[in-house]
Amino acid sequence: MAASHPIISGAPILLEPGFKFRPTDEDVVVHYLRPRAMNAPLPSGFIVDVDLLSHNPWELVPEGSAEKYYFSRRVTRWPRGNRRKRAAGDGHWKASGKDVPIFSKGINGRVPLMVGLKKTMVFYRGKAPFGENTEWVMEEYRLAEAGLMPGRVMRPREGGSFGKCGCAAAVIAKKNDELSEALRNAIANLNKVPVLENPDDSWVVCHIYKKKKKCAMPRVVAQSYNIAGGGQVPFFDFIGQGNPERTASSSSSLTGPPSEKENDDTGGSTNEKACSGEGK
Structure with missing residues (x-):
């Protein structure tokens, strides 16, 4: 078996910006x-x-x-x-x-x-x-x-001579550095034949x-709630959202501690008045 040689050298290749080698x-x-x-x-x-x-x-x-x-x-x-x-x-x-x-x-x-x-x-x-x-x-x-x-590949012909055009080919071969790549390939293929290999x-x-490491998700959800709610973690009222009788009273999905604006002049909350029957 003939020795196998790399077809293309391992010299570094400059890629265009953004180009990625992603073969299937x-x-x-x-x-x-x-x-x-x-x-x-x-x-x-x-x-x-x-x-x-x-x-x-x-x-x-x-x-x-x-x-x-x-x-x-x-x-x-x-x-x-x-x-x-x-x-x-x-x-x-x-x-x-x-x-x-x-x-x-x-x-x-x-x-x-x-x-x-x-x-x-x-x-x-x-x-x-x-x-x-x-x-x-x-x-x-x-x-x-x-x-x-x-598969079919191109291999040099036995004998390695150019035949009748040997003299012209020899002259051209000496000037390969001055020729275009297409012409050099054409000259190289003059003495090749397809063979099965x-x-x-x-x-x-x-x-x-x-392998990429799996990063654990940071626990910042509760921390963000504390900052947004002034130190209180809001509670989502799932039961109130599903109860049609409480729809009018539950205008917001997030409920927190009562604010100072909800208190009346006497210091009692509106919830306490509703329970005691005042204000009716």
Whole structure:
């Protein structure tokens, strides 16, 4: 098998203000993982190669970023085994939950096909099966079923000669720096032919991020009532609201202690007069 090389370098890319890299699961598998597994050109350089097992997750997410996508290769524990190595950095990755299937939209009304699987893992400090749970999470995307079917890619023609136009092509090739990108691509494709190639299922895309902490809601409701009610927490009269006989007397849903304006000249309250029969 020929050596696999990154198609696009890992140089930092300047994004336009407000632009966010938010691919769907289908985008990750169809437009990034499958081309990388076939050593084909990628749509962009937002996802780069990394040896995941050599780093801690906090070393892979740049400062100021909330998440990061990487290409990585799965490594088996034994030459003929199917179990993968999960030890990484100062700890290990542990699977959480079941694999989630990823489907590609059907073309011309066809039934969607499953192209990949997504596994969620949590990073633990220390050696397996023990360790301290952390807030770092990884979503691992891998190819499955239709995603592993052979695909057509452009490969150099055997022999590597330009044929009759060898002299002209050699002259043009020396001046590639002065040519446009479209012309350089056309020259590069002169000696390529389409071939069928099977994807390398060892490639995966790793989405690494830190789980957000759940903040408890501050208890400021009663405090705000105390401030608004002059130190008294108002009471909501649910029974009075539902009683038609008391609708006229309960003009406000919030009832509090009687104010000084409700007292008459003799110092007695209006409620006391109503009970004693005065004022009728």
